[in-house]
Amino acid sequence: MNEPPAYPFRNPTALEPPPEWAELRRSCPVAPIRLASGDRALLLTRYDDVRQVLSDPRFTRQLDAPDAARATAQESGGVFGSLGRSMTGDEHRAWRQLVGRAFTARRVTAMRPRIEAMAGHLVEEMAARGQPADLVSGVGFPLPVWAICDLLGVPDTDRDRFSYWSDTLLSMTRYGAAEIDAAQAEFDAYLVALVEAKRAGPGDDLISELLAMVEGLDGRLTERLMLSTAKGLLVAGHETTANMIGKMASMLLADRSRWEALLADPSLIPPAVEEVLRFDANPGFGMPRYLSDEVEVAGETLPKGTTVVCSLAAANRDERHFERAGELRLDRAPNAHVTFGVGPHSCLGQALARVELQTVLKVLLERLPSLALAVPPGELERREGLIVGGLERVPVRW
């Protein structure tokens, strides 16, 4: 019997999807794969199947079950170990409703002017340092941390320290264990002090609001939970959006007629953001689920105890659902891509991510209309990371 293919698959170049996605969608919608840990799982690549699985509570997030497949041999949780994984049903619903108030479209829209000012500041600073410049380190990585600081009520003067801690905690391969432990301890101490400061003098921010609810709700949300919430927001909202900023700019600049179209008609910015989210060829691992019951998917009966991995990016290119799925079309509508997941666990911060991406694109178009890639698109380097995919650098000129 053949050994199942190793997953994740390799991209031919940074902006092109692995050919396996289209092959499996066509001929093997429930595909056996081998993960880096050596464990086996089943990969789903079709749009309808991915939607079905993510909407069905029998496909659980209990990925710490003894017989669940592990992504890597030394998996300690990573992104999927963050808050919310072990919660199910009512517990998850309650937590989500508490934090959900931070991310209503109205609240996030109200943040737009401040995000635009932050993006403007970062783009000006990058431009002042001269060209070529790296859009990833200059704008992509700082902006989402600054936005989270704003949301949490972290003073502007502490943003750089906050960025450092976040980078250290997330980029597990770039720092030594001692440095990570030290950053973790400093970060915890900082958050505890921040929570204390907000208790003494509440502001118009998420921590103050959550604190008020903890009192009102009789300890329902403990301080510990609040700290993990703050960290959860960073884990979920920093690297993901940061990488997407670099990938978005690369996709739009790789064919400069796209950039020109956006310059000519800025009303294309919102649909263009949805389209690059759909078209992302470097999304990372995908969404794993552990099956608590026997369920049929794509005509196949999957036994209880199966681990499935939903490839959201492969589903996003399913020609059964998207007309001319393999083309990037700036005005695609409706665009029901599944990049943020679907169902009760879909991304809590998606409105914030959208506003950040729309805003940074608007600022780049306005301030650096002559922006261009400083290397051929085929030479862009992928960031090697298992969970969140991105580009190492996006060198640009203007």
Place this chain on the structure above:
Amino acid sequence: MKVVVDEDSCCGAGQCVLLAPEVFDQRDEDGIVVLLDSEPGEERHAAVREAAAVCPGAAIEVEEG
């Protein structure tokens, strides 16, 4: 056009509010959808259809006619 929302399926993504703020809103306390206008005028139909199509919870139903 008649619009119906299902609060239980809503996951608070806010896509509908971004697309059609005159028709949809979210509750302050938990981000769950609030229907502002169950029979929106013609000029909003395209936005409402799009909101229903992209809702990650499939919580919006549109009855045409």
